Amino acid sequence: MSQSAQIRRGLQALRQKFRARYRSPGTSSQPDLHSKKSSYICANAIPLHSHQNCIEQDSYVSRKASRKTAGKTPDIRTVAALAKVSIATVSRTINGSPLVSERLSKRVWQAIRQLNYFPNTHARTLVSGRSRLFGIIVENITNPFFPELIQSFEEIAVAHGYEILVSSSNSDPIVLTQCVRRMLERKVEGVAVMTFGEEEPVLDQLVHRNVPIVLAEFKLDDPKASTILLDYSTGIHEAVNHLVTLGHSKIAFLAGPHKLHSAITRENDFRTAMKAARLPIQKEWIIECDHTLKGGVAGFGNFRSLAKRPSAVICSNDMTAIGVLRAAYLEGLRVPQDLSVIGLDDIDFAEFTLPALTTICLSRADLAHAAFEALRQQAENPNDPNRKREFLVSTRLVVRASTAAPSTSKR
Amino acid sequence: MSQSAQIRRGLQALRQKFRARYRSPGTSSQPDLHSKKSSYICANAIPLHSHQNCIEQDSYVSRKASRKTAGKTPDIRTVAALAKVSIATVSRTINGSPLVSERLSKRVWQAIRQLNYFPNTHARTLVSGRSRLFGIIVENITNPFFPELIQSFEEIAVAHGYEILVSSSNSDPIVLTQCVRRMLERKVEGVAVMTFGEEEPVLDQLVHRNVPIVLAEFKLDDPKASTILLDYSTGIHEAVNHLVTLGHSKIAFLAGPHKLHSAITRENDFRTAMKAARLPIQKEWIIECDHTLKGGVAGFGNFRSLAKRPSAVICSNDMTAIGVLRAAYLEGLRVPQDLSVIGLDDIDFAEFTLPALTTICLSRADLAHAAFEALRQQAENPNDPNRKREFLVSTRLVVRASTAAPSTSKR
DNA sequence: GTGCACTTTCAAAACGATTAAATCTGCAGA
DNA sequence: TCTGCAGATTTAATCGTTTTGAAAGTGCAC
Structure with missing residues (x-):
């Protein structure tokens, strides 16, 4: 049994070897230009070889052949055959290995260009372990x-x-x-x-x-x-100081959703900045929004019912600020005369809001x-x-x- | 030579066969629950087997072993070993082939869950030819x-x-x-x-x-x-008719860049709609912009020098329209009293411009x-x-x- | 007990690349 | 003339899957 298995193996190995030989041996003494042409024809002629006398390889060759004829995708073997080198040399050439001589490298690149070949990323990833993703x-x-x-x-x-x-x-x-x-x-x-x-x-x-x-x-x-x-601290301090310099003291903050660490950090930095500026923080002037435009509109709406309203609002992001801009507009408040608004992010759009948004830039x-x-x-x-x-x-x-x-x- | 080559092949094939045996044979008569446990241990124990008496396979096994110990990524072999089936069966199970019995399928899924295994997409793509990308x-x-x-x-x-x-x-x-x-x-x-x-x-x-x-x-x-x-025709006709109904006749069009087919189509549809409404088309009221916000601002600026200015502007996209909104604001024109603006796209943002943008929705x-x-x-x-x-x-x-x-x- | 369909499982080839190991090729030195 | 040593090239193993064709069970009739 193990004996017969061994023999079977031997046969299979042989077949494999034979298959590997499907590219024509070629005569290596041809001049360069000519050899290119002849090997090109040879590479494309593989389908013609499918009527060989070895039965076992028929299915393999014919499948291979049909793929070649539909044949849109040249693989590394095609390149190797065309350049008359081994696939290892092609791979080395592509990856810029110093182990390839000038002469061969040139021939390989020529073949690559001629076939418009590029490597299959999946195969590369599989063997090299690097997906470059x-x-x-x-x-x-x-x-x-x-x-x-x-x-x-x-x-x-x-x-x-x-x-x-x-x-x-x-x-x-x-x-x-x-x-x-x-x-x-x-x-x-x-x-x-x-x-x-x-x-x-x-x-x-x-x-x-x-x-x-x-x-x-x-x-x-x-x-x-x-x-x-x-x-955020630097920008938020600047924002608070900017408002203070303009004469504001009633400053509100529309925060982001508390499930985001960043939102909490921003809010805390605002509190710190206010403290540093020796300004009181009104509890009802700090409102949790959701970093969306709609959220900004809704959040600003909370101030409507307040007896004492803020004269400036800093928002946890620009979308919220744009929402505030909109809410203020709907309410008939003029920005910046009646209300100052500051955003955070400096999205491209901020430059084009009405009026253009003062904001904290996060590049x-x-x-x-x-x-x-x-x-x-x-x-x-x-x-x-x-x-x-x-x-x-x-x-x-x-x-x-x-x-x-x-x-x-x-x- | 070819004789010796054949022998060499035979040997190599044998080695390969031997290597494939690295997973322990196991005894198939164990009860189910127990077999799971024992095969689990077995799968993890592979490194222990690396001190075998066959020299040629050392490098293979040991590399394999070290990978297993660092072993973050279980492969199909790991699953197969754990479930005590062949890798083909694992593959079939995953791909829902009907050729796998209920009993084995269960065992395989159990192993998959236990290892938190998932297939390598690159390998799959390579062999199946389908990347699902x-x-x-x-x-x-x-x-x-x-x-x-x-x-x-x-x-x-x-x-x-x-x-x-x-x-x-x-x-x-x-x-x-x-x-x-x-x-x-x-x-x-x-x-x-x-x-x-x-x-x-x-x-x-x-x-x-x-x-x-x-x-x-x-x-x-x-x-x-x-x-x-x-x-676009439907929406653009509706837009023109909407403006006509409101009493507009001086309608301008801020087009997209002419290198885009879509921009040209939109512009032509506008012309057709105007003709259908029996309205004159002023040549200087059709301006090529670039579908950006800045482009809209600039495009609208062209009207400033005109003796006869349009009372309404339809824009090739929303960004252009938002630019117009901004340009009008800077110029002191009130929208919609002094100028009507219509966009195209209906981006989420259109609902929140000041004033909210009338626009042609492209879903x-x-x-x-x-x-x-x-x-x-x-x-x-x-x-x-x-x-x-x-x-x-x-x-x-x-x-x-x-x-x-x-x-x-x-x- | 043998033969024959029918399931079920297994082993091995294949996918297209990389890479370690083996082989080949010149050429210098004994 | 032969050996040894680089450097250039090729060979073959390998990555982790899918998918066949072959092998192994299973059940049943003869």
Whole structure:
């Protein structure tokens, strides 16, 4: 039995060898130009060989043949045959290995161009273990902040030969978990979790699979997770001081949803800034919104019933501020004469609101850059003990037209 | 020589056979519960077996072993060993093949859950030829229309087990070509080209590689390219009629960039609608803009120097209209009293401009749905002669607050 | 006990690349 | 003339799946 198995094996091995020989041996003494032409014809002529006398390989060859005739996708073998080298040499050439001589390299590139060949990423990933894929998970792709962030991130990634997988969690932990799962299936080399503070449910999966992570604003005690610290404090202090300088003292804050760490940080930084400016904080002037435009409209509506109303509002993000702008307009309040409004993010749109929004700028480009660098660092030096790093992205006030001195006469 | 080669082969085949035996044979007579436990231990115990007496397999086994110990990623073999079946059975179970008995299927799923295993997409793609990836190329991801489109598309795709690759061309043919190249490398099963009319440079590559395409608004004489026809006509007629009913006759049109087919279609539909309403078209009231907010501001500026100014403006997209809103505000014109403005797209934001924008709605959800169905149809029935289809997405007017009767007194 | 359909499971080839190991090719030195 | 040593090239194993064709059970009639 084991004897017969051995013999069967021998036969199979032989067949395999024979199949591997399907590319024509060719005569190596032909001049260069000519040899190219002849081997090209040869490569395309493979289907013609399918009527060979060996029965067992028919199915293989014919399948191969049919694929070649429909034949849109040249593979590394096609290139090798055309360039008359082994597939290893082709692979080396493509990957810029110094082990390939000038002469062959030229021939291989010529063949690659002629066939318009490019390697199959899946095959590459499978054997090399590197997918050159990064995932980026954002909170809500319809908030303009995130497309702008994605755009920057994509640009940088592509420039470095990476591809990105985008998902938006819509603040739903279940969706988030599925995003992560899908990214793991695709073997991403790292994930930028740009949800600004609801990441807990995903961390387990990623950490467990040993996938690098970068988090905005949430530190994780894992060597695989880098962190981007966001210094809202600077910008928020500037904002408060700006209002104080203009003569405001009744300053409200429309916060983000408390389930986001970032929202809480922003709110706390506001409180600190107010304290530093020696201004009182009215409890009913701090309202939790949801970082959406509608939320801003609704949030500002809460002030309507108040006896003592704020003369200025700082918002946890720009969308909320735009909502306030709208709510004020509907209520007949003029901005900035009757009400000053400050946003946070400085989305592209902020420049074009009516009036143009004074806001705290959080650079998407900086953030994207930090996120990419963090991931790349970890992905490319998996054993570097210092691969985990912290990045700092700062904020600053951008003064536009939505802030002015309060009209003392009126309130 | 060929004799010795044969012998060498035989030996190698044997070695291979031996290696394949690395998972323990186990005794098949154990009761179910117990067997699970014992095989679990067995699977994890593989590293212990590395001190075997066969020298040639050392490197293989030990590498395998070290991977197992660092072992974050269980593969199909791990599952098979744990469930005490062959990897083929595991594969069948996962893919719901009817050839697996109830009893085994249960055992396999149990193992899968226990290991938190999921298949490697790259390996799957490689062998099955199906990547379950669709590409979507948009014009400019920072135009809110597109994130909304992407969001819908992604939702539908994920619900059907597909993943998406997003790229924005930024109206640059070179960037576009690179996007397509990257998508081809990842072996996408189809590409939705949502650039609305500059697709020519990419078609070649995709058609040549036999990749299904769906185009918005541009017919291609290829059986692999489905088309989504956009009926702007309905919405634009409604818009013109709406303005006419309000009493407008001096209607301008801020067009999109002429390099986009869609922009030209929209403009032509406007002309047709004007003719149908028996209104004169002033040449200087039709201006080519670039579909951006800034472009809208600039475009509207052209009217300032005119002796005879329009009382209403229809814009080729919402961003342009928002630009007009801003330009009018800066100029001191009140919307809608002094100027009526109509956009096109109905991006989420349109509801929240000041005043809320009257606009022609082009449903992202419908568009995304059509695009996905078109691709799926083609990807899953590669030989169906009717796989190429045409979809129609219509438009309709949404009246909000940016349109009103012209103040006759003033102009 | 044998033979024959019919299930069920298994083993091995294949997908398209990378890469370690083996082989080949010149050429210098004994 | 032969050996040894680089450097250039090729060979073959490998990644983790799917998918066949073959093997092994199973049940039943003869």
